[in-house]
Amino acid sequence: MLPKDKERVLVEIVERVLSAYHDGAAVERAIYDTLYEERRRLETERDRKEAARQRAFYDRIYSDANGAAPEVQRRLLKEIVRAFAAEVAGHFDPRIYAAATRLIPPALSVLLNAASPLRLLTAATTGFANLEDQLRVEGEVETLQHLATLGTTVLVPTHLSNLDSIVIGYALHRMGLPPYIYGAGLNLFHNKLIGFFMHHLGAYKVDRRKKALLYKDVLKTYAGCTLEAGYHNLFFPGGTRSRNGGVENHLKLGLLGMGLSAYVHNLAAGKAKPDIFVVPCTLNYQLVLEAETLIDDHLKEVGKSRYIIEDDEFSKPRRILDFIEKLLSLNSRIHLVISRPLDVFGNEVDDDGHSKDSRGRRLDRTRYVARDGGVGLDPQRDAEYTHELADSVRKAYRRDTLVSSTHALAYTVFRLLRARNPEVDLYKLLRTGGKETSFSAIEVYERLERLLDQLRRLAADGRLWLDDTLAKKDTVAVANDALAHLMSYHRHPAVVRRGDRLFHEDRNLLLYYHNRLDSLGLPGLEVPR
Amino acid sequence: MSAAGRIDALVLGGGSFGTALANLLAGLGRHVVLWVRRPEQADEINTRHQNRRYVPDVSLAPNLVATAELAPALAAAPLVLMSVPSRSFREVAHAVGETIRGDQILVHTTKGIEIGSGRRMSEILREETCALKLGVLSGPNLAGEIFAGHPAGALVASRYDEVVRATQGLFAGGWLRVYGGRDVIGTEIGGSFKNIIAIASGVADGLSLGDNTKALLMTRGLSEMAQLGVSAGADVFTFGGLAGIGDLIATCASPLSRNHQVGLRLGKGEAIQAILNSMVHVAEGVPTARAVHEHAKTRGLDLPIVAAVFAMVHEGLTAKAAVATLMARPVGEELAQLRYR
Structure with a gap:
């Protein structure tokens, strides 16, 4: 953020967050709730010096607030908000960003290629063409590029891996798009290697250990204010990496709704470019770096997954290098599919930025927020509008997910496993593997072939995307591609071929990759017995 | 009719229930326009204050205005009550979608489900129009008794408070007590x-x-x-x-x-x-x-x-x-x- 905007945005955040606390009682409650949450957090803060500094700050607030007059308490609340806001807004500097984006592609190439000296040699001669080829950006790229000049865009990707933000940062750069502001969890910065890049990708630190509502208000307001100031934003509406491997179904509405309020504020202020465009996109990997940890976490506590995982594959540079090396050697691609952009009410937007109804007719989107002859916010109405937007984002995710060989094979084998053990519950099946440790390859391939037929029909109808292997290769080639992937990177292979049998080994992984396809809720995908 | 001026509500559909609602609202002094398909039917309502094919032997409120032209009436209405049979619902909804704007409230009263697709009426409205402020009005409301002016109750359900409030306000003061609700799906399925x-x-x-x-x-x-x-x-x-x-x-x-x-x-x-x-x-x-x-x-x-x-x-x-x-x-x-x- 430019220095001139930064101070303005800070003031605006503080004002807006405070305006939600109308009376003395609400202010007092907010102070003490925040103190309670913050002191609890500080008990486990690792950085002792920092903890002592913050504790002193809160102790002073506490003694000043105790029995103080309402206007004093209001001033103290303002101090806390200001401190939160400064912390959130403090990290992003466009000059560093500009330098970093120039630096990243070669740096990332070296990083990736350093995994293999041989590759480094090849890379030196091919001019890093590998990396260019490794990431495919598809879909509505030109529309996104154009809309980014007409208004402010909010990119909302699916989320599988901590590598996502790096991949997207790089993809944005390659599309020639300006910086995107992005809130990243503190744990992403723990990995020094990646942290370096994160810092310079437009990321600001989000401290998920801060549970105070006031802090969350500040984060949301920060996103809204930066949008209003014309800075493009990126956030993952799923909130966290998909634990079960499926495409997100539950989306966080709080941040999604900030686009709408920014739009209304922009209209009310009579800005020249008031429009906010929400652009869903899907990130698709044949292998996911943290698959093992994520699915384990999902199975351990279905529904209440740990929100912060600090000890996964992402925190181990060697695993990242290993992962990237495998992807390169398997000629595996990462696909970023950009969906048709939406307005903040969930309507699709055409190439020129006009909203359209579901029959393709242009509509005047300003009318949705018309109020008393002008425009205005209405929290109840706007919350429902945001539900509409979330519905459209979910639909886009399902339509624009790209399926690879690993998903198709895992789906086939896992379905077969369940069909053969109808009486065994899921957890027991995952643990024991059921009656047979392997299936005949011929049987699996027959089922895979039927699945491929169905997937290709669905892809032809525009219901999903297929990678090149799935779209064009024969069943055996698809199976071989999937096996090569599933047997290579993970500690235990999900499935292995020995002779004419396919052995299911890591069934959790099998479930994980199966879930990608399963979560799309496509009709007629039951593989017949 | 003078659709150019602002009206309180537009009722779509000159069948018995649409006529009953429009007549009730006109009786309350609301500026209400009733859209019907056939110009002759509109003439009959405007000049003789009757709609004999659907509600024989009923004299309609003299201030009830009918029209067979959809677009101008639609443009002037902040609230639209849609009361057409389910079999022609999509067709009318599509026509409504040509003109309607995002600020307008669209409440339907149709008790049916689309054949083939199994869609509820509000789903059809969502598909065929850009309107988001949608609602459904339903309840024990036999048209004959509405004409007779007997006390009755109805439910307007919408995800939007604004839709509930506006519909309640429209019927306020009459003998149709309109309660509010949020469950559009249940209300449509019940009806x-x-x-x-x-x-x-x-x-x-x-x-x-x-x-x-x-x-x-x-x-x-x-x-x-x-x-x-x-x-x-x-x-x-x-x-x-x-x-x-x-x-x-x-x-x-x-x-x-x-x-x-x-x-x-x-x-x-x-x-x-x-x-x-x-x-x-x-x-x-x-x-x-x-x-x-x-x-x-x-x-x-x-x-x-x-x-x-x-x-x-x-x-x-x-x-x-x-x-x-x-x-x-x-x-x-x-x-x-x-x-x-």
Whole structure:
């Protein structure tokens, strides 16, 4: 953020967050709730010096607030908000960003290629063409590029891996798009290697250990204010990496709704470019770096997954290098599919930025927020509008997910496993593997072939995307591609071929990759017995 | 008419219920315009204050204005009440979609489900228009009694507070008490489903089976309604309200109900085609029985009364045979499908 905007945005955040606390009682409650949450957090803060500094700050607030007059308490609340806001807004500097984006592609190439000296040699001669080829950006790229000049865009990707933000940062750069502001969890910065890049990708630190509502208000307001100031934003509406491997179904509405309020504020202020465009996109990997940890976490506590995982594959540079090396050697691609952009009410937007109804007719989107002859916010109405937007984002995710060989094979084998053990519950099946440790390859391939037929029909109808292997290769080639992937990177292979049998080994992984396809809720995908 | 000036509401559909609502609102002094398909019908309402084809022997409020031109009337209305039969609903909705804007409120009163797609009316509105502020008005509201000015109650359900408030405000001061709700799905399912049960209840009357039988059909019918509703995401309590049991009581008890009429004549042994040919009005229960039956099949729901009515009105099963089929079913726990879901 430019220095001139930064101070303005800070003031605006503080004002807006405070305006939600109308009376003395609400202010007092907010102070003490925040103190309670913050002191609890500080008990486990690792950085002792920092903890002592913050504790002193809160102790002073506490003694000043105790029995103080309402206007004093209001001033103290303002101090806390200001401190939160400064912390959130403090990290992003466009000059560093500009330098970093120039630096990243070669740096990332070296990083990736350093995994293999041989590759480094090849890379030196091919001019890093590998990396260019490794990431495919598809879909509505030109529309996104154009809309980014007409208004402010909010990119909302699916989320599988901590590598996502790096991949997207790089993809944005390659599309020639300006910086995107992005809130990243503190744990992403723990990995020094990646942290370096994160810092310079437009990321600001989000401290998920801060549970105070006031802090969350500040984060949301920060996103809204930066949008209003014309800075493009990126956030993952799923909130966290998909634990079960499926495409997100539950989306966080709080941040999604900030686009709408920014739009209304922009209209009310009579800005020249008031429009906010929400652009869903899907990130698709044949292998996911943290698959093992994520699915384990999902199975351990279905529904209440740990929100912060600090000890996964992402925190181990060697695993990242290993992962990237495998992807390169398997000629595996990462696909970023950009969906048709939406307005903040969930309507699709055409190439020129006009909203359209579901029959393709242009509509005047300003009318949705018309109020008393002008425009205005209405929290109840706007919350429902945001539900509409979330519905459209979910639909886009399902339509624009790209399926690879690993998903198709895992789906086939896992379905077969369940069909053969109808009486065994899921957890027991995952643990024991059921009656047979392997299936005949011929049987699996027959089922895979039927699945491929169905997937290709669905892809032809525009219901999903297929990678090149799935779209064009024969069943055996698809199976071989999937096996090569599933047997290579993970500690235990999900499935292995020995002779004419396919052995299911890591069934959790099998479930994980199966879930990608399963979560799309496509009709007629039951593989017949 | 002077559609150029701002009006309070536009009612779409010159059938008996649309006319009743428009007439009620005009009687309350609201600036209301009634859109009808045929220009002659609009002329008749504007000059003679009558709509004889659909509501014979009724004098309409003199300030009720009718038009056959959709676009200008639509442009001037902050609130639109859509009251057209389910079979032409999509076509009219598409036409509405040509003109309507995002600030306008669109509330429908149609009690039916689209054949083939199984879509609810609000889903059709969402597909065919850009309107988001959608609602549904439903309840025990027989058009004849509305014309007679008897006290009645209705439910307007919408996800938007603004829609509920505006609709309540529109009807305020009259003898139609409009309650507010949030469950659009349950309200729509209640309103369409009860027409099927009304046919079944009419059959019981036609066969002179008595009040015990009717009460049995109505309560088990309500249970089927709630089962279907809950599976579609409705709030089970909606079915205990005006749009559920309220509407069911009125429709099953009243000789004024068209669906009840269809059942009554089926019970007396008339053929379905002859019954339908002799009716001016649409009996929504007939197409709805097919839509719900097909929908239930794909969802794996067991709805025996729906299946029986479907068989009577679409497959020629006799009333007596239908009763025999229902009675041959095993009895189980009364609330098993709802309580243990």
